[in-house]
Amino acid sequence: MTLQKAKHSPRASSKLLVHGTIGDPAKPATLSSFHYYAPISKITYDKLVGTNKEPPSRVELSAIERALRSIRTQVTNIAERRGWMSCCYCGQSDLPASPLLSFNMEHDTEDSWNFLLDDKDGALLKYLKSHTSGVKHLPQIWTRVHLACVDPSKSCHRMALKLGNAWKQVDMNPKSNTIVDSWCTAVRNISVGNRLIPPTSSLQTSSIIYRCESCGRLNPAKRCTGCKDARYCSRGCQKKAWQSHKEICAVLSRISESDGHTAALTTDNSEIDTVTGRMITFRGTRFKFHPILETKTYPLVFLATIGIPYIKRASEVHRSIFFISRSDLDQLRVTAPTGLKECTMLDEIVGTFLPLFTIRREWNCVSCNKVTDWFERKAGFMEPPYIYKEKRLLPCVFNYFLPSCKTDACMKKTRRYVSNVFVNNQTQRAEEKDSLLIACRQYWREEEQKDFVTEMFS
Structure with a gap:
């Protein structure tokens, strides 16, 4: 989705990045990311990036929520047009627009508005300052949009909320780089003036930089066979992180009703690029590495x-x-x-x-x-x-x-x-x-x- 400009109110003089994913993060083939920005007042902006960490007032949050309504409409329209309206749990397709879960404004804002202020060593801002022009701060709201059935006879809506809470713990983990990567993508594309330039491809599969869930090292070679998402350097790292990971693992692996499952490790080096060390994806689908026959x-x-x-x-x-x-x-x-x-x-x-x-x-x-x-x-x-x-x-x-x-x-x-x-x-x-x-x-x-x-x- 493109980085689009919402309608400005007369008093708006700053911007708030709204980014996240739509779909089930456990299924990369159906996951897409979006980056929009909404106009906010200078007073609200100062609170979001100020050193006093004063949270926005209820009135200011309501103003932000009104600005996000148009963004939510655009996300819904694109999801319908691209055929993404399928339940994240049971897989039922062609859902109406109403099951699109709303942005949880209160929690998402409180958890992510001071994201920059937690950059204690300043490494992130130092990197961005050398790669951008005049951009130091960009307050943001990170949210994941899950699609679910609303049929009361099904448990899809309840499981979608469970998924949201589980992924929130993963995203807000200091060792996770998902939000940082998405935020940097938006900031690198900012230009002089009040506009965001679209990326090379308007529709992007969520970019993931994997870290070990225990020690935080980049590009670990093993992953959990339960949720197929958590990465570890070794079995020892998995054991250290199991107490904090097991609840999330149960939800992500869709086995919350069963207690007899034991997660293990698998080595998937065949899916990692030997040059960059990153997971290879094409159009949202992972594929195994094959040597290039023609190098020129x-x-x-x-x-x-x-x-x-x-x-x-x-x-x-x-x-x-x-x-x-x-x-x-x-x-x-x-x-x-x-x-x-x-x-x-x-x-x-x-x-x-x-x-x-x-x-x-x-x-x-x-x-x-x-x-x-x-x-x-x-x-x-x-x-x-x-x-x-x-x-x-x-x-x-x-x-x-x-x-x-x-x-x-x-x-x-x-x-x-x-x-x-x-x-x-x-x-x-x-x-x-x-x-x-x-x-x-x-x-x-x-x-x-x-x-x-x-x-x-x-």
């Missing part, structure tokens, strides 16, 4: 025009550079010289990168102007004749994404729009070439700077 990659320019390409004020242009293997690049040359959508390789590349440019905000159908999350798309491959030579032009994939409803009338009109782009449209061809030149110029400028820095320190 080549730059590929990715040009994307979103909206009606003939009307500049109704469209956006994105330029990015990705690196692909030589075999993939050769396959693009052979199978996609004219931009055929049927090319499997080209379609996979476009389908993978499409969310990076489209999820960050809502789009309206180019025909009926209704909000939609579906795009009629067409892509082509362009290879200039002077690659890596005098002009040093790079191979390029150009794309046109036109938001459209799925009604027959809208799809027919949208397909006509996107098809006309590829039929003797000299204006579009010239714009593609100009955009490619800009991207290549920027790429080689950065490469020359890298070479210069390498020479300086060699």
Whole structure:
């Protein structure tokens, strides 16, 4: 989800970060994180980051709660649109919006508003000061949103509350880095002015930095087989932490009704990247490590025009550079010289990168102007004749994404729009070439700077 700006009240002059996760943290494949900020008054801000640790008053908390209503609505809408409305306990899907548990404002605020003040050695602020511009404090509220059935014949709602309390103990543990990691992600993306820049991908799987539950060391190699979440360096560390962990373990492993389970340890080095030592995830799913067959990659320019390409004020242009293997690049040359959508390789590349440019905000159908999350798309491959030579032009994939409803009338009109782009449209061809030149110029400028820095320190 994007870092979006809520509506400002006339008296608001500061900001409050609201971040957390939606879904079950024990199931990374269904867990997503969100970062928003709400406007707050300067008086409230001073209380949140002041040295006197004076808590906000009940009136100020009510004002914050009102500001969060719009954020909760946006979280709910995105959850419904992405098909995330499923119970965190029984798995029932297509829940209505009402089961979305509210933010526990009183507890979440009291537990997390003075988060920065607990940074006793100042290491966190020192790190942020060197990586941000003019940002020293950002008060925050951390919350986890669990979805649950409200059927009284089921125990889902009760178990969701249990899960919330259990994960709260995990998150607030000084040895846990979950809140720190999420908070740093938001602060690193803050810009000059009163705005937050969206991350590279608007939708992010929750980033987890694992520590041993006992000694606090980073990237422990073993994990508890009960909850499959707690990490330990050794069996000795697990025994030391068992008294404080066993209650949480029972809830997270969904065996709170059974007392006969004994947690053990398992080594899962096959799922840890041998370079970074971190857990490997892709689109929220963990997968085992496999060696890379091709270590050398080549730059590929990715040009994307979103909206009606003939009307500049109704469209956006994105330029990015990705690196692909030589075999993939050769396959693009052979199978996609004219931009055929049927090319499997080209379609996979476009389908993978499409969310990076489209999820960050809502789009309206180019025909009926209704909000939609579906795009009629067409892509082509362009290879200039002077690659890596005098002009040093790079191979390029150009794309046109036109938001459209799925009604027959809208799809027919949208397909006509996107098809006309590829039929003797000299204006579009010239714009593609100009955009490619800009991207290549920027790429080689950065490469020359890298070479210069390498020479300086060699």
